Amino acid sequence: MLADADRLKKAAKEIRKQSLIMTHDAGSGHPGGSLSCAEILSALFFYKMKYNPKDPKWPDRDRIVMSKGHASPALYAALSEAGFFPKEELKTYRQLNSRLQGHASIYTPSIDICTGSLGQGLSVGNGIAMAGKLDSKSYNVYVIMGDGELQEGQVWEAAKSAAHYKLDNIIAIVDRNGLQQNGPTEKLMRIEPLAEKFHAFGWHTIEVDGHNISELVNGLDLATSIKGKPKVVIAKTIKGKGVSFMENVSSWHGKAPNDDQLKQALSEVEAN
Amino acid sequence: MQPGQKTAAIRDGYGKGLLRIAEDNDVVVLDADLQDSTRSLQFGENHPERFFTMGISEADMVSTAAGLATCGKKPYASSFACFLVRNALDQIFVSVCYSKTNVKLVGSHAGLATGEDGPTAQEITDISVMRSLPNMKVIVPADSMQTEKAVEAMHKQEGPMYMRMSRMPTPIIYDDSHVFEIGKGYILREGENAAIIACGTMVSESLKAAEELEKEGIKATVINMSSIKPIDRELVIETANKTKAVVTAEDHTIIGGLGTAVEEVLFENRAYVPIEKIGVKDMFAESGKPEELYKKYGLSHDHIATAVKRVIYRKAQNNRG
Structure with a gap:
């Protein structure tokens, strides 16, 4: 498939704008890690994955597990952009009676599993991948993880299981933005050398610039072409990407922009 | 056994x-x-x-x-x-x-x-x-x-x-004709003086306790509450109203388990009958044979029988009061 880079860039921009508006309107949420994975989601939803918004639980669909469940604004924005529900509904994020919970949940159309407690998504993805093998389905499972999340032991239990069962239908994507809630991952609890770690666990590793559409697209294509082992795409990103005062500032992990900040942020994203 | x-x-x-x-x-x-x-x-x-x-x-x-x-x-x-x-x-x-x-x-x-x-x-x-x-x-x-x-x-x-x-x-209590339903408790023995509501291994202990009590002229109902959630509310209330004295028995801490679940049902339904909970007190046990541990930590059929006598006594006190 030929990637329409302009379309993907436009979608990433929309994911950023909506993530900012959602967290602003809710007065809470996680903008930093939503902005960092905008291109990743854009490449998955508008290039790589097969799905049908009219049949959200289509058995042959590619699956996405948002293991970093706090980046739900980006996921909701991508889902609405893909047509799973009207854009209007994004206004209900974090409000009472909404299908758009603070962290990704099964109440949102097409989402298969609740997340928000870090570390569980890769194991869930493995289970979906095993079911695909049992049923001879050709779908792929994409699991998006944060880099701080990799400090959770369960991630490495799952890394071992995916290799043991040769789950080549699972593609983990690490949003390697370098920051977690209280600062840099490497200062708080080192996770490098990351590619070597996954490699040692039996994974094929691919490293890309997570804001470069063509690198992402090529990396994902390479990932799905390799058989016999699980694959991880380590996407180097910038937390808060696209908004000057949010970029590389860990305090924007879980804080909403105020009116003025939103105005400036939206204009910067628009201008990029 | x-x-x-x-x-x-x-x-x-x-x-x-x-x-x-x-x-x-x-x-x-x-x-x-x-x-x-x-x-x-x-x-x-x-x-x-x-x-x-x-x-x-x-x-x-x-x-x-x-x-x-x-x-x-x-x-x-x-x-x-x-x-x-x-x-x-x-x-x-x-x-x-x-x-x-x-x-x-x-x-x-x-x-x-x-x-x-x-x-x-x-x-x-x-x-x-x-x-x-x-x-x-x-x-x-x-x-x-x-x-x-x-x-x-x-x-x-x-x-x-x-x-x-x-x-x-x-x-072995059941044969292949047993029909198991989630949410249902099973009466294994009927008696009007008290009821023992038990689960798991403690069901057999309770049956043994009831047999021993019968020799002393005390007739106890024994219920196998194999579904703890949802619990068989009707059966708990009905049994409590009939016997007016309840003992629960579980190989589990007495905090939050079967005994607590039974108490919740009784209190919610204003069935204020004397109740004694057999289970592990708020403590860790130790290595040992199961029978030895049941004896030392208060889970044996003897402990159940004694608890039955206690609730019957409390019932009598209530009636006098």
Whole structure:
């Protein structure tokens, strides 16, 4: 498939704008890690994955597990952009009676599993991948993880299981933005050398610039072409990407922009 | 245990139960390197393509089971109760209960009945913890056959469930004609002086206590409350109103388990009858033979019989008052 880079860039921009508006309107949420994975989601939803918004639980669909469940604004924005529900509904994020919970949940159309407690998504993805093998389905499972999340032991239990069962239908994507809630991952609890770690666990590793559409697209294509082992795409990103005062500032992990900040942020994203 | 009485370990029923439902190709079984002990290996040997050894990684196992369930599979994930419930609680909370995935969790080696392995392996908090999770159902069968039947019943009903089993051989109570229903308690013996509501291994202990009491002219009802959540509310209230004296018996901490569940039902329905809870006091036990531990930590049939006498005495006091 030929990637329409302009379309993907436009979608990433929309994911950023909506993530900012959602967290602003809710007065809470996680903008930093939503902005960092905008291109990743854009490449998955508008290039790589097969799905049908009219049949959200289509058995042959590619699956996405948002293991970093706090980046739900980006996921909701991508889902609405893909047509799973009207854009209007994004206004209900974090409000009472909404299908758009603070962290990704099964109440949102097409989402298969609740997340928000870090570390569980890769194991869930493995289970979906095993079911695909049992049923001879050709779908792929994409699991998006944060880099701080990799400090959770369960991630490495799952890394071992995916290799043991040769789950080549699972593609983990690490949003390697370098920051977690209280600062840099490497200062708080080192996770490098990351590619070597996954490699040692039996994974094929691919490293890309997570804001470069063509690198992402090529990396994902390479990932799905390799058989016999699980694959991880380590996407180097910038937390808060696209908004000057949010970029590389860990305090924007879980804080909403105020009116003025939103105005400036939206204009910067628009201008990029 | 009576001499010559037929016994089997409750967990043996799990392996047999899995074989009963194995013809459904969506049934898959996962274990965390205790498949020989939990008896899930019986399924694994017969259906290796649907059996997954997950290594000693309970958290991974539970979330993987949840993933399988999102695709219509019907996973059974088993280990020792202690490791399953304590190592994978967050996964059970998020991937299973909150996500409403059709995952059946099976914990073996529960309670002091685990014996010599000591307090690490003697899981005494699982009923309490699992019962408090939204969407979770909790089943504690009383013998091997009831376990087999429970596996079948769990298979028929969608949603998260936890089944608790024990290691030591216990007397056989049921035969193949037993119909197991989730949410139903079973009267095994009727008597008007008091009621013993028990689960798991303590059902046999309670029956023995009731037999001994009968020799002294005390007639006790014995109920096997094999479904702890949902609990058979009607049966609890009806029995309490009839006997006006209740003893609960469980191989589990007295905090939050069967006894607490029964108390909740009684209080919510203003059935203020005397109640005594037999169970592990707020403490860790030690290594020892199950029978020795039951004696030392207050779970034996003698302790149950004494508790029955106490509630009957309290009932008499109430009547005088």
